[in-house]
Amino acid sequence: MASFSWNRLPDQYSDAVRSQAFIGEELIGTIGFKPEDRVLDAGCGVGNLTLEIARMVPEGSITGMDISEGRIAQCEDLFRNEKITNARFYVGSIEEMTEEEEYTIVFSNSVFQWITDLDLALSSFHRALRTGGLAAIQFPRLFGDHPMIFYPEKAIRELKLEEFFEEWSFPACVPSEEELKKAMERAGFSEILIREDETAFSFPTAQKLFDHFKNVGYARYVQRLPEEYKEAFLQKILQDIEEDYTKNKTQRCKRWFAYGRKKEGAETQ
Ligand SMILES: C[S@@+](CC[C@H](N)C(=O)[O-])C[C@H]1O[C@@H](n2cnc3c(N)ncnc32)[C@H](O)[C@@H]1O
Numbered sequence: 001m002a003s004f005s006w007n008r009l010p011d012q013y014s015d016a017v018r019s020q021a022f023i024g025e026e027l028i029g030t031i032g033f034k035p036e037d038r039v040l041d042a043g044c045g046v047g048n049l050t051l052e053i054a055r056m057v058p059e060g061s062i063t064g065m066d067i068s069e070g071r072i073a074q075c076e077d078l079f080r081n082e083k084i085t086n087a088r089f090y091v092g093s094i095e096e097m098t099e100e101e102e103y104t105i106v107f108s109n110s111v112f113q114w115i116t117d118l119d120l121a122l123s124s125f126h127r128a129l130r131t132g133g134l135a136a137i138q139f140p141r142l143f144g145d146h147p148m149i150f151y152p153e154k155a156i157r158e159l160k161l162e163e164f165f166e167e168w169s170f171p172a173c174v175p176s177e178e179e180l181k182k183a184m185e186r187a188g189f190s191e192i193l194i195r196e197d198e199t200a201f202s203f204p205t206a207q208k209l210f211d212h213f214k215n216v217g218y219a220r221y222v223q224r225l226p227e228e229y230k231e232a233f234l235q236k237i238l239q240d241i242e243e244d245y246t247k248n249k250t251q252r253c254k255r256w257f258a259y260g261r262k263k264e265g266a267e268t269q
Contacts (some may be wrong), residue, residue: 023167023199023255024049024109027138028056031105035059040103040128042094043067044263049077053107053154063103064089095120099128105136112139112256115173118180121268122187126260127177128269134261135189141196142171147209147241148217155236156221164224171217180258188268189260199253206245208237 011156028049033056035037041050054062064075064087072089079087094108095117106125115121122160125135149171156165175183177194182194201207220235222230 016082023138023197024193025052026197027107027109027136028052030259031107031134031136033057033105036087037104038041038102038130039063039105039107040065040099042106042108042125043077043114044075044089045110046071047077047106050075050087051078051082051084051107054087055077058086060089061086063087065092065094065097067091067093067225083252086162094124097124097128101128103128104130104193106133106135107137108137108139110139112137112173113142118173118175118183122183122189122260126187126189126262126266131264131266132263134259135184137256137258139173139256141256142174142217143254146253147251148213150234151213151237151240152218152221154234154240159229159233159236161225161229161233164226164229165221168224170220175256177256180256184260186256186269187260188266189264190263191259191261192267193259195257197255197257198254201251201253202249203251206242207238209245209251210241213222226260 033053035058037057037060039060039062041051041053041062044050044066047064050062050064053054061187066072066075066089069091071178073180074089075089079089094115106129108125112118112121122135125137129135140148144150144153156162177196181192181194184194201209201212203212203238205225214234218234222233225233
């Protein structure tokens with residue numbers, strides 16, 4: 001069974017400059033993985049963190065799941081090259097998971113910002129856990145001042161592109177601490193711990209900052225635009241990032257770390 005020691009949770013960090021990968025490491029560092037743990041990495045991306053976890057559970061197993069076929073293919077290549085055999089991967093979505101009582105730890109790093117139904121996602125995690133199992137989730141709070149939101153929204157206003165974004169809400173999942181806690185309770189979790197952290201992203205150039213968000217967040221906006229507006233939209237975002245970059249080299253992002261345990265006799269809602 002997974003062990004989780006609250007005292008391994010990191011202290012409040014000051015202004016340390018960290019990358020997104022480092023945040024995944026931070027989440028990993030708060031979980032006392034045991035060699036025999038059976039872990040799900042939900043929304044595993046290209047598998048870098050999955051690989052790290054796999055090495056911590058040599059007598060257990062790791063399952064990597066992601067909605068993107070391409071990323072799962074990359075994971076399979078990575079694990080084949082690394083000759084790791086206690087792993088399996090599948091293409092799927094968190095909201096549609098069917099596993100029951102399978103894992104001792106369900107881990108999810110930087111995915112819940114894209115979740116459209118928080119209750120459904122947390123219930124999937126709860127159902128997939130064995131009794132005593134732990135869900136450990138980290139995701140950014142994409143409020144309006146987050147660079148992934150702020151610059152596209154500004155570009156929409158200033159380029160007068162509102163008509164393409166009517167009846168569209170982005171990002172998908174921005175709960176308050178209370179909402180997140182309540183949702184975890186509704187899913188059946190106990191020993192819930194929610195912690196906010198702030199990350200200072202320091203990119204060496206404005207272009208690097210733009211490139212980082214271009215593929216994850218800006219792409220979702222660009223998809224909605226007719227072809228003839230796409231380039232101008234991205235150019236506007238880059239230009240605004242460049243202007244601000246000289247004033248404020250560091251982009252601060254708030255994040256949630258959320259943990260909950262499945263207790264004996266707990267029913268999944
Ligand atoms: C920012 S990446 C994080 C990847 C990895 N967890 C990491 O920390 O390196 C977000 C990942 O979530 C996946 N994703 C988004 N929505 C998902 C969903 N509903 N179910 C499963 N995966 C999802 C995306 O395909 C992407 O690979």
